[in-house]
Amino acid sequence: MKLSLPLAMLLALSLAPSARAANEADYKAAYAAAEAASKEAAGMRNQWTVTVSALAAAKKAADGGDFDRALAAAKEAEALAKASIFQATSEKEAWKAMEIR
Amino acid sequence: MTTTTGPHPTRRLILQGAASVALLGLGNLPFTAAPARAAANDKYPDEAFKQKNEADAIKALYGKTAEPSDKVKLDAPEIAENGGVVPISVTTTLDKVTSISFFVAENPFALAASYRIPDGTLPSVANRLKMAKTTNVTALVEADGKLYSATKEVKVTVGGCGG
Amino acid sequence: MASSIRVRATSNGDITEVQALIQHPMDTGLVKDSKGEVIPAHFIQQLKFECNGKDVFVADWGTAVSKDPYVKFSFKGAKKGDELKISWTDNKGGSDTTTAKIA
Amino acid sequence: MKPRIPLLLGSLSAALVAFVLTSPGVVAADKVDPVADAKAFQNFFFQKFPNVKHEDFVNGPYSMNEDMKRQWQEKEEFPPYEFALDAGKEMFSTPFKNGKSYADCFPNGGIGIRQNYPYFDEKEGKVVTLELALNRCREANGEAPYSYVKDEMASLTAYMAYTSRGKLMDIKIPDDPRALAAFENGKRYFYTRRGQMNFSCASCHVQSPGERIRAEILAPALGILNAMPIYRSEWSGMGTTSRRFVTCNSQTRAVPLEPQADEYRDVEYFLSYVANGLPISGPGARP
Numbered sequence: 001m002k003l004s005l006p007l008a009m010l011l012a013l014s015l016a017p018s019a020r021a022a023n024e025a026d027y028k029a030a031y032a033a034a035e036a037a038s039k040e041a042a043g044m045r046n047q048w049t050v051t052v053s054a055l056a057a058a059k060k061a062a063d064g065g066d067f068d069r070a071l072a073a074a075k076e077a078e079a080l081a082k083a084s085i086f087q088a089t090s091e092k093e094a095w096k097a098m099e100i101r
Numbered sequence: 102m103t104t105t106t107g108p109h110p111t112r113r114l115i116l117q118g119a120a121s122v123a124l125l126g127l128g129n130l131p132f133t134a135a136p137a138r139a140a141a142n143d144k145y146p147d148e149a150f151k152q153k154n155e156a157d158a159i160k161a162l163y164g165k166t167a168e169p170s171d172k173v174k175l176d177a178p179e180i181a182e183n184g185g186v187v188p189i190s191v192t193t194t195l196d197k198v199t200s201i202s203f204f205v206a207e208n209p210f211a212l213a214a215s216y217r218i219p220d221g222t223l224p225s226v227a228n229r230l231k232m233a234k235t236t237n238v239t240a241l242v243e244a245d246g247k248l249y250s251a252t253k254e255v256k257v258t259v260g261g262c263g264g
Numbered sequence: 265m266a267s268s269i270r271v272r273a274t275s276n277g278d279i280t281e282v283q284a285l286i287q288h289p290m291d292t293g294l295v296k297d298s299k300g301e302v303i304p305a306h307f308i309q310q311l312k313f314e315c316n317g318k319d320v321f322v323a324d325w326g327t328a329v330s331k332d333p334y335v336k337f338s339f340k341g342a343k344k345g346d347e348l349k350i351s352w353t354d355n356k357g358g359s360d361t362t363t364a365k366i367a
Numbered sequence: 368m369k370p371r372i373p374l375l376l377g378s379l380s381a382a383l384v385a386f387v388l389t390s391p392g393v394v395a396a397d398k399v400d401p402v403a404d405a406k407a408f409q410n411f412f413f414q415k416f417p418n419v420k421h422e423d424f425v426n427g428p429y430s431m432n433e434d435m436k437r438q439w440q441e442k443e444e445f446p447p448y449e450f451a452l453d454a455g456k457e458m459f460s461t462p463f464k465n466g467k468s469y470a471d472c473f474p475n476g477g478i479g480i481r482q483n484y485p486y487f488d489e490k491e492g493k494v495v496t497l498e499l500a501l502n503r504c505r506e507a508n509g510e511a512p513y514s515y516v517k518d519e520m521a522s523l524t525a526y527m528a529y530t531s532r533g534k535l536m537d538i539k540i541p542d543d544p545r546a547l548a549a550f551e552n553g554k555r556y557f558y559t560r561r562g563q564m565n566f567s568c569a570s571c572h573v574q575s576p577g578e579r580i581r582a583e584i585l586a587p588a589l590g591i592l593n594a595m596p597i598y599r600s601e602w603s604g605m606g607t608t609s610r611r612f613v614t615c616n617s618q619t620r621a622v623p624l625e626p627q628a629d630e631y632r633d634v635e636y637f638l639s640y641v642a643n644g645l646p647i648s649g650p651g652a653r654p
Contacts, residue, residue, distance in 0.1 A: 045630070047622035048563050080563070087560065095558035098569045100404075100411045145309050150326040178438050180582060182428075182654035183600035186330045188441040205328055209294060213328035222320050222339040223279065227441070229330040231292070260583035260601055260654055261618050262564060262571070270449055285445045331603045332447050 022071035027062050030074035034058065037081035046088035051080040146215060155204045155211040159241065159248075162202060162215060167241050167248035170195070175240040175251035184232045184257040191251065192225035195244035201226050207236035232257045271364040273348050280366050281338045282313060282321070284350060292327035308333065311352040315342050315366075342366055399547045401540050401640055404554065408641040412589040416577070425593035425648040427586030431577035435584050439652065448525055448598035448650040451518065451605045455526025458519070463508040469523070472504030481524075481531035482647050485636050486539065487546040494549050494632040497524055498607055515626035516613060521596045521605030521650075528596065528649030536593055536647060538640040553637030556630045557588075562619030568634070583654050590642045592635060594651030601654060608635055 034055055041047045058073035149162035159167065173193045181187040191201060201224065202215040213230045224242065232238070232255060239252040268287040273280055286308065293305025305327060313321040320339040342348075344366055351361035412424060416431075423430040429439040459477065462468045470476035484497035495503075501523050502512035513519040540546050560567045571580065572588035579585075595608045606614075609626035612634070616623040624630055 042622070045624060046561055049617060049620045049622050050563050052622060083563075087565065091559045091561075095555055095560070095567065098558045098567065098573070099554070100408050100573065145324050150324075179434050182435050182438050182582065182584075184582075185603055186442070186447070186600040188438050190336070208328050209292070210326055210328065212326050214326060215324045216337070217319075217322040217324075219319055219321070221341045222337065225337065227334075227336040229334050229442075231328045231330055256582075258582040260581050262566070262580050270445070272445065283445050285447075285449055287450050332450065334445055334447075336444070 022067040024062070024067055027058070027067045027070045027074060030071050030078065031055075031058055031062070034074045034078035034081060037078050037085065041081045041084040041088070044085060044088040046084050048080055048084045051077055051084060054080055146212075149212050149215070150210060152212065153210060155206050155239065158204060158210070158212040162212060163200075163241070163243060163248055165248055167250035169251065170242075170249035171251075173240060173242050173249050173251035175238065175253050177238050177253045177255050180256040181232060183260065184234070186229050187232050187238075187255060187257070188227070188229050189238055189240075189255075190225065190227035191240035191242070193242045193244070193249070195224065195242060195249060197245040198224035198242055199246075200241075200243040202241045203228070203230060204239040204241065205230060205232050205236060206239065208233045234258075267362040268360045269350050269352070269362045271348065271350055271362065273364055273366040275342065275344050275366050278340050278343075279338050280315075280340075280342045280346075280348075281336070282348065283334070283336045284311075284313075285332060285334045286311070286352060286360075287332055288352075288354065290327070290329055290331045290333060294327070306354060306356055306358075308352045308354045311335070312350070313337075314349040314351075315339070315346055320348075399551045401547070401550050404550075405641040405643060409589060409644075411573070412576075412587050416587070422646050424587055425590035425642075425645050427591060427594060427651070427653060428584035431587065432584045435654070442652050446598070446650075446652050447600075448596075448605060448652060451522040451525045451596075451598065452529055452650065454518075455522035455524070455529075458523055459526055463505070463510050465508050467508045469501065469504055472500070472507065477527055478530045479534060481527045481649065482534045482537050483539070485632060485639060487541055487543065487549060487636070489541060489543055489546075492543075492545045493629065494553075494636040496608070496627065496632055496635055497527060498609060499627050499632070515607055515609035518605050521607045521610075524596045524607055525605060525650035528647060531647045532649070533646050535644050536590075536639060536642045538636070538643055540640060549633045550637055550640060552630065553633035553635070556634040557637055562616065562621030564619040566619045568615070586653075588638065590645045590648075592638050593642055593645055594648045594653070596649060597651040597653045599653050605650070 038047065038051050038055060041051065054073050054077035058070045058077055061067075061073055062070035146162050149158050152158035152161050172195050173191060175189070175191050177189045178187065189203060191203070193201075198218050200215065200217055203213045204211045205213050208231070214228055216226050218224055224244070230238075235254065235256045235258065237252050237254050239250055242249045270285045270287075272283045275281075288308050289306055290308065291303050291306040293302065295303050297303050307327050307329065308325050311323040311325065311333075312319060320342075321337050323335060325333065346366045348364045348366060349361065350364065351359065353359040409421075412419075413421065416424075419430050426436075426439070429436040459469050470478075474480055481497060484500070485494045487493075488495045498515055498520055501520065502515075505512050513523075540550055557568045560570065568588065571585050572591060576585045576587035592608060595611070597606050597611070598604070599606050602610075609631065612631050613623040613626060
């Protein structure tokens with residue numbers, strides 16, 4: 001099974017993690033971005049379960065005051081959501097490659 | 102009820118047998134008399150079903166050890182399509198069969214099911230058992246007071262791709 | 265409500281083949297439900313088949329018997345039209361019984 | 368475990384492949400031709416599995432593996448869906464509070480008609496599945512609709528499928544551009560990759576039927592809905608087509624759509640149409 005997944009997320013994730021500890025503002029910004037991407041993915045009816053759970057984990061960590069983990073989870077959620085958007089757009093045509101003719 | 106075919110069980114012997122079966126449940130006393138299970142008790146072998154491993158369960162149920170025999174034909178799938186519903190059956194050419202039981206070695210409780218075979222009932226049973234994981238399934242047949250067994254490994258794993 | 269026991273008893277010659285499927289959850293007591301609480305053990309312990317006043321088959325079951333359990337066996341000495349009585353009891357004192365004519 | 372690096376390589380190659388393929392190929396596949404699609408679909412499986420009898424494809428994994436087929440035949444002697452079947456029969460004959468019953472909602476009293484579902488409703492301009500028709504019948508008679516993924520719906524469809532056993536799947540596509548669009552949409556959904564696993568229905572049921580996915584043998588896509596609804600040992604209970612679509616989605620880590628969403632209705636329409644001519648074998652028993 002060729003696992004081909006056009007993943008913009010990998011580029012996003014490889015950014016050097018910021019040195020100082022994350023604070024609430026960083027987390028809020030990252031969470032907002034993640035939520036927007038997640039809504040867009042849902043709008044394309046191609047949401048992933050892992051995006052939803054990463055968002056939930058981010059929220060839970062933030063509620064617990066652990067903003068480092070919350071920020072990381074929010075970033076991951078955003079990357080996953082972007083990946084599912086990329087998947088939906090590329091599959092608009094790519095599915096024909098598998099069609100039995 | 103059928104009379105046992107072993108040594109004629111006087112009352113004292115049965116009591117002694119029953120006592121030692123009970124003691125045996127604690128798994129620490131060597132076993133002396135061996136009552137044929139079918140006649141010894143009519144009630145549910147609660148003790149045997151409580152044993153975790155196979156050897157204790159066999160002792161608690163029959164009070165003796167079994168010897169593998171090719172006269173016991175155990176039919177079980179190579180790979181179970183689902184651990185919750187594994188079709189397993191056994192048939193034997195041995196005669197004077199009084200009891201048939203199934204053990205799943207690494208289940209939480211080894212003894213899965215035990216059947217009493219009165220006179221006139223054919224010595225073969227089919228049933229569907231649950232298996233916790235890949236392990237050995239053993240069928241025991243008690244014929245003419247002696248125990249015979251057949252064992253087969255059945256592979257069990259979950260299905261599906263992820264989730 | 266129809267009986268929880270479905271039986272099919274067919275005789276050819278002197279041998280009667282009996283198949284039974286029983287509607288029962290057969291809970292092991294080792295499983296948790298979606299809310300994380302343990303589902304208590306609830307399983308058939310004894311299943312009896314009687315014909316012409318005699319036990320022809322007695323099953324003692326543990327928690328490893330599948331949900332909606334099935335069993336098949338055969339016995340001699342009965343003929344078409346005889347009545348087979350089937351009854352089970354479970355670890356919570358529940359029970360059910362039914363009769364079936366041998367076809 | 369996040370497989371990062373292989374995904375990166377995978378994604379670059381996929382993007383490349385997608386780009387290459389879309390440019391020349393798209394012209395040929397524009398006109399929707401269900402008859403040709405169905406023929407190509409069936410021939411693909413008949414050639415891939417020459418020694419599987421055509422009508423056996425409806426037995427899913429059991430047409431692919433002898434050991435599994437034996438376990439299935441043992442189960443079929445006294446199948447676990449027996450109780451759902453009886454419950455369905457009873458529900459079918461119990462009138463609603465207003466005295467009517469399911470028989471009044473369906474042609475031929477609902478007996479022996481499952482092979483014509485799903486059908487394209489030209490008034491509504493959409494595909495109507497058996498499950499949807501049953502719930503609409505309930506609502507039309509003042510009854511609360513059943514859940515699409517629970518036992519009641521499965522029992523009803525089990526009984527209706529049983530009354531059609533052996534009849535050949537007979538799905539019609541009227542000469543209506545919306546019907547062709549629904550068929551095409553179903554086909555698109557069937558071949559579209561989704562979820563973090565990046566699988567489409569075809570990844571498993573076209574590329575690798577007969578192979579194992581952990582303990583289970585994958586069923587061929589041809590005739591896969593002919594056995595619905597199915598009693599799955601894994602669920603130790605009955606499953607409707609809706610439940611099967613929803614669970615398949617979540618296995619590939621895609622968030623499922625609501626049961627009876629347009630995509631699900633269309634993919635059921637597509638999959639049933641391409642299985643025309645194969646017998647109904649529902650209700651089925653599966654791992």
